[in-house]
Structure formats: structure tokens, C-alpha cells
Amino acid sequence: MSFTAEQVALKESAAEFTRREIIPQLQQWEDDGELPRELHLAAAKAGFMGIGYPEEAGGDGGDLLDVIAAQEGFMEAGAAGGILASLFTHGISLPHMIAHGSPELIDRYVRPTLAGELIGSLGITEPGGGSDVAGLTTKAIRDGDHYVINGSKTFITSGVRADFVTTAVRTGEAGAHGLSLIVVPTDTPGFTVTRSLKKMGWHCSDTAELSYVDVRVPASHLIGEENAGFYYIAEQFVVERIALALIGYGHAARALALAADHCRQRQTFGKPIITNQVVQAKLVEMHRQVQVARTYTHDVARRHIAGENVIADVCLAKQTAVETAVAVTSEAVQLFGGTGYMHGTEVERHYRDARILPIGGGATEVLTDLAAKLLGYTR
Structure with a gap:
């Protein structure tokens, strides 16, 4: 499934921002344990903080697929999972206010956050x-x-x-x-x-x-x-879980690209390791998993935008994508060998970052129970 020309441009812009503003400092931020506030301001100035949020609340408009396009750009350029989690925490802290909050709350908290001024x-x-x-x-x-x-x-x-x-x-x-x-x-x-x-x-x-x-x-x-808070929280679960699915296949896709490049360059016994059939088979299987997860997630996102009830499907799309993240990043580390086990290498970071995804935003076991009820597979 393809993006529109505008979404492709948005994705490319996000990738360029990542290469310029994030990658050179990423390891330092990993060591520091947090992001600088200046990154929020820079991301807002570049037009990324307000994507998918209504203009009347201080956003830039657009829909969920625009958000997906931008964040795919971040991940394809090598952003850590923690970047998306922390730079875009407003994706879980603001939607309830935008949907149900007073004008006072929107002016005091939503607008400055989308401007990169508050966290x-x-x-x-x-x-x-x-x-x-x-x-x-x-x-x-x-x-x-x-x-x-x-x-x-x-x-x-x-x-x-x-x-x-x-x-x-x-x-x-x-x-x-x-x-x-x-x-x-x-x-x-x-x-x-x-x-x-x-x-x-x-x-x-x-x-x-x-x-x-x-x-x-x-x-x-x-x-x-x-006393309406549970319903406000539940309203946002679909988008939150699509976002986690995106991070999942984003980790997997980046890990696959890194592994494939490594396998072309790394030589053992006088030839690149990619010439081995077992390596080729691993890369093909990794590719299959990434494509299935991405296609499933995009399909659910489109159906959600169209107004369909996708609560069960989003549980399963998240499961598919995050299990892909765990499996593909693990296989990528294996293909890198000892280098992949070294702290500070990008593939090692994706491996570590992927492990939270089957836990966060609703553990896989909890979401499977929910899907079973919604699909009528319970007594």
C-alpha cells in the first residue's frame, strides 16, 4: 500500500530531520537517559509536533496516515524507539484534552505542547x-x-x-x-x-x-x-496501539536493512555471508514478516479513519507488528554476530527497544483476551 505524494514528501522530510538533528546526538541522549527540551522546539519548528492534530487546537491538521508517514521516516533513518516514545508523548497526553477539554485547558496545555514549549x-x-x-x-x-x-x-x-x-x-x-x-x-x-x-x-x-x-x-x-475518564481513555486506545504497531514494524524494517547491508559486506571463508542460502532464507523471512506487519497496520489505520470499528483488529495488528519487532531484531543481532551484541551498536539498540512493545499499551495476553471477546470466541 502506497502513500500519497504529500505523505512521501513528509516521510522524506522526517528522515532528513532525523539524520540532521537526532542521529549525531542519539548515543549521548541514550547515555543521559533523556531528551533535551530543545529537540521538542526543533521538531515543532520543523512541523512534526502538530501533525494529525486539529488546527483549531494549535495543530497542523492531517490524519493518522500522515502521522504514520512521518514516523516511518524517523524510524527508517535510524531513530530509537525511545525517541518516538518521548518526543511524541503528547500523542497520549493530549488527545483526551482535545476531544473533551475546555478551551482553557486547550489554550494552557495543548497549544504550548504542540509548539514544543511544554512536555x-x-x-x-x-x-x-x-x-x-x-x-x-x-x-x-x-x-x-x-x-x-x-x-x-x-x-x-x-x-x-x-x-x-x-x-x-x-x-x-x-x-x-x-x-x-x-x-x-x-x-x-x-x-x-x-x-x-x-x-x-x-x-x-x-x-x-x-x-x-x-x-x-x-x-x-x-x-x-x-467519572467518564475510562471511556475517554478507551477512545484513544486504537490510535495508541496503531502507533505501537508502527514502532514495531519500524524497528523490524530498520533492523532488516542494517542486517542485509552487513551481510553483503561481511566476509567469511572468502565470500560475503549473504551468499549462503541459510542467510538468504533468514533475510527473506524477515522481509515477509515486516511486509505483513506494515500492510496489516496500514489497513487497520485506513479503516479506522473511515469510521469502522477496528478494536479487535488493532489488537491483532499490534500483536503482529510487535512480535515481528522482537523476532526480526533478534535475527538481525544473530546475523551481525558478536558485533550485534555490543552495546552502542544500532542493531543492539533496536533489539533492546523492541522488547517493551508486547508489554506496553496493553500486554499481548490482555489484548488477546479482549479480541477473543469482541470476535465471539468466548463462552
Whole structure:
């Protein structure tokens, strides 16, 4: 499936931005454990932060396929998974505000974030909670014109650097019907970044554990209606999972390209290793997996844009793409041999970065259960 001419140009522009602004500094950012704020400003100035967001909210317009085109460009040029996770965290912290937030919230948080001036996070996961969104326990109690929030969050992408956290809280009864979303500025008394979490991959993406102790936030920071937060979160799951599928086949495609080039250049026993049938077979199988994952993801994205219900398919597309990422990056490391095992090589980074994908955004096991219910494969 092909992109339009405009999307091809967007993809090429993103690749050039990556080669110019990201690749020369990437290893330093991996070592530092976070991205500089200046990169957000540079990406906004280059026109990448606002793609897919409505112009009336400060975005540049376009749809999900435009986002896919740009981010494919980032990954094909060698961007780390942590780059997409941390530079574009607004892809999970802003959509609820854009869809249901007040003009005040959009002006205060959405527009500056799309301009690269603020960094936002999404605070849902809690210690011990995992993918059980409906079971979260962080509580917000109404006190006059404020909410008072107590609880904790963990595995929060961009949480160390964030200026605000779109926080899922319990404002009502147990279960999905009692959740709300409240925007919490990180300079609010009682809000603390408990620690920065070290991870297997996504090294350049800061990840935080957060604490809320009697955090008083204006009631005007509530997104939409009280106790409707679970439904607002669920609305965005399709796009979030398509984005993770994109990262998945993006890792795989880049790892395949690196491995194929290495196999053409690396000589053993007097000939390039690509002349061996077993190597050719591996590369063909890697190519097959990448193409299937990319085609499936694009198809689901197009159907979502057209208004179809693709909740089950997006679970399966994500699974296909992230399993492809894990398998293809592993095979690429194998083809590189000892070099692929060295820290700081690009193929090693893709291998590490891919492993989070079957876990994040809904673990594969949880999404498989959901797909089984939606497809009628349960009793």
C-alpha cells in the first residue's frame, strides 16, 4: 500500500530531520537517559509536533496516515524507539484534552505542547496495576473549587521532564465507571517525581515513578465530565496501539536493512555471508514478516479513519507488528554476530527497544483476551 505524494514528501522530510538533528546526538541522549527540551522546539519548528492534530487546537491538521508517514521516516533513518516514545508523548497526553477539554485547558496545555514549549505525560499505570485500568486506586476528592489527589503512578513516559501529567484518578465507585482525567501541573505542591526508572531499552526516554500527596488541583482541570475518564481513555486506545504497531514494524524494517547491508559486506571463508542460502532464507523471512506487519497496520489505520470499528483488529495488528519487532531484531543481532551484541551498536539498540512493545499499551495476553471477546470466541 502506497502513500500519497504529500505523505512521501513528509516521510522524506522526517528522515532528513532525523539524520540532521537526532542521529549525531542519539548515543549521548541514550547515555543521559533523556531528551533535551530543545529537540521538542526543533521538531515543532520543523512541523512534526502538530501533525494529525486539529488546527483549531494549535495543530497542523492531517490524519493518522500522515502521522504514520512521518514516523516511518524517523524510524527508517535510524531513530530509537525511545525517541518516538518521548518526543511524541503528547500523542497520549493530549488527545483526551482535545476531544473533551475546555478551551482553557486547550489554550494552557495543548497549544504550548504542540509548539514544543511544554512536555506532557499520561499517568495511568500504578504499582501492581499493570494493564488493569479499571482497577486503579489513585483518588481525587472534590473540595470546593479543587480536587485533592492522593496516590502513585509508575512507568510514566516523559514523567521526569513533564510540565503536566494527564492523570487518571478515581472520583467515584469502584470499577470503570468511577474514573476521571485531571490535568496536574508538575509544580503543584505534593506532586513528586519519586525516581527516574532505568530500563532495558528506550534509554533516551525518561520514565518516572510519581507520587501524589494531597495534591490540590483546580476543578477546572477536570477533562470533560466526572467519572467518564475510562471511556475517554478507551477512545484513544486504537490510535495508541496503531502507533505501537508502527514502532514495531519500524524497528523490524530498520533492523532488516542494517542486517542485509552487513551481510553483503561481511566476509567469511572468502565470500560475503549473504551468499549462503541459510542467510538468504533468514533475510527473506524477515522481509515477509515486516511486509505483513506494515500492510496489516496500514489497513487497520485506513479503516479506522473511515469510521469502522477496528478494536479487535488493532489488537491483532499490534500483536503482529510487535512480535515481528522482537523476532526480526533478534535475527538481525544473530546475523551481525558478536558485533550485534555490543552495546552502542544500532542493531543492539533496536533489539533492546523492541522488547517493551508486547508489554506496553496493553500486554499481548490482555489484548488477546479482549479480541477473543469482541470476535465471539468466548463462552
